[in-house]
Amino acid sequence: MASLTKLTPRQEEILRLIAHSIERSGYPPTRAEIASELGFRSANAAEDHLHALARKGMLELASGTSRGIRLTAAARQALRPAPGLLPGTPRSLPGMEQLMLPLIGRVAAGHPILAQEHVEATLGVDAGLFRARPDYLLKVRGSSMQGAGILDGDLLAVRQARDAVNGQIVVARLDDEVTVKRLRRTASGVELLPENPDFQPIVVRPGQALAIEGIAVGLLRDAI
Numbered sequence: 001m002a003s004l005t006k007l008t009p010r011q012e013e014i015l016r017l018i019a020h021s022i023e024r025s026g027y028p029p030t031r032a033e034i035a036s037e038l039g040f041r042s043a044n045a046a047e048d049h050l051h052a053l054a055r056k057g058m059l060e061l062a063s064g065t066s067r068g069i070r071l072t073a074a075a076r077q078a079l080r081p082a083p084g085l086l087p088g089t090p091r092s093l094p095g096m097e098q099l100m101l102p103l104i105g106r107v108a109a110g111h112p113i114l115a116q117e118h119v120e121a122t123l124g125v126d127a128g129l130f131r132a133r134p135d136y137l138l139k140v141r142g143s144s145m146q147g148a149g150i151l152d153g154d155l156l157a158v159r160q161a162r163d164a165v166n167g168q169i170v171v172a173r174l175d176d177e178v179t180v181k182r183l184r185r186t187a188s189g190v191e192l193l194p195e196n197p198d199f200q201p202i203v204v205r206p207g208q209a210l211a212i213e214g215i216a217v218g219l220l221r222d223a224i
Helices: 011-024 031-038 043-055 073-079
Strands: 059-061 069-071 098-104 119-126 136-139 154-158 169-175 177-186 187-191 210-220
Touching: 011 031, 011 043, 011 073, 031 043, 031 136, 031 210, 059 210, 069 073, 136 210, 169 187, 177 210
Parallel strands: 098 136
Antiparallel strands: 059 069, 098 119, 136 154, 154 210, 169 177, 169 210, 177 187
16 A cells, blocks of 8 residues: 655645645646745755656656646555645545546537537446546646646546636537637636647637536546
């Protein structure tokens, strides 16, 4: 069983900080945010601790992205039993509450996301992996959200919703195209923001049909 005993007190503190950030906002902190929160003089000190945690199997780090930090399955298993660690996170005991979620592949224009022709498989997953109960898994295409740690081929856990809070990562349908982006509402309108400088924000123009299909509540990697 995964354990925190192999970590130094500082490494455990950083791991818990990352877990709390993901629970609170849906994405990990940047190196600068970790340094600021824990009183480091520079982001380089945080980087050293992150690499040590990666060597111990607790994190996956994606190079070139400020938020390219992922908790591994071992880290989630080690953290889950800690009382109060992730308030509000569903918990499950061995053999209990396994979710059977449809895996959605490429979505055809104009068709509902959960249409039968989009379902590639049904996966059984532990409910305790997610901060809110998801309704389906969506296979991520492309690298527009890699700065949020969402990579091509990942399975995004999505809770169906018709509205979202400003700043949440959403599955949105703009006209007939479905995309995963961060929602930003301003006084002048709505934008769908990528987490990759190689991609431009999508500005919703007057007359375009925008619909929120769901909110990201978790992520799986190497699940199939």
